[in-house]
Amino acid sequence: MTTAGDIMHRGARWIPAHETLDRAAQLMRQLDVGALPISDQNERLCGILTDRDIVVGCVAMGHDPAKVTAGDMARGTPRWVASDADVEEVLHEMQGHQIRRLPVIENKRLVGMISEADLAKHLTDEQLSGWVESVYAKS
Numbered sequence: 859m860t861t862a863g864d865i866m867h868r869g870a871r872w873i874p875a876h877e878t879l880d881r882a883a884q885l886m887r888q889l890d891v892g893a894l895p896i897s898d899q900n901e902r903l904c905g906i907l908t909d910r911d912i913v914v915g916c917v918a919m920g921h922d923p924a925k926v927t928a929g930d931m932a933r934g935t936p937r938w939v940a941s942d943a944d945v946e947e948v949l950h951e952m953q954g955h956q957i958r959r960l961p962v963i964e965n966k967r968l969v970g971m972i973s974e975a976d977l978a979k980h981l982t983d984e985q986l987s988g989w990v991e992s993v994y995a996k997s
Contacts, residue, residue, distance in 0.1 A: 862948050863941035865980040866962045866970030872897035875904055875929030879912045882928050895936075895961045895968055896928045903961055903968070905932025938963050941970070948972060949985065953992040 873882045873894040882894055886909055896905040907928050916926050937955050939948050941964040952960055952972075962970040977989060 860945040860980065861941065862939045862943045862945070862960075862962045862972060863964070863970070865945060865948070865976050866941070866972045867976055868970045870895065870961065870968055870971040872901065872968055873907060873928045875899070875927060875932065877928050879907075879916050879923035879926050879928065879931070882907055883909070883912055883923065891971075893959045893971070893973075894928070895971070896932050897968075898929075901967070903936045903938055903963070904929065905934070905936050906959060906961070907931055908959075936961070939972070940964065945980070945985075949977075949981075949989055952977075953989060956993050956995075958993060 871885065871889060871894065873885060873896055875896050875898055886892065886894060893906055893908045895903055896907050898904045911931050912923060915931055916923050937951055937957055938961040939951055941962050948960060958974050960972045961968055962972060977986060981989065
């Protein structure tokens, strides 16, 4: 059985909810990633921030990324999966919510992220095709 822990990218990092978007962008550049999980004061997942969120939700709206926080951008219920979850559960979660990145949690701590690139490396062509079709389909 292939698990989330088998396919995830290790070394994912949180951005605390109180950090500003300019700091988040710097961290994304440093880590060479396009998304960061957002953590509350108890290091619990409260959202995910993407580079697109910063550009479209802040800069394009005329807001100052040095004054808007990651927590200000956290919306909805964050989705995640346990590190021992079967890859079918990973696909179900991502397809069901049309998401492209999924945090992986172990013992209530962030241990990794699963992205499109991780799926492309580990799924069969049939699994990948089904995932692409459902995640990118218009709602």
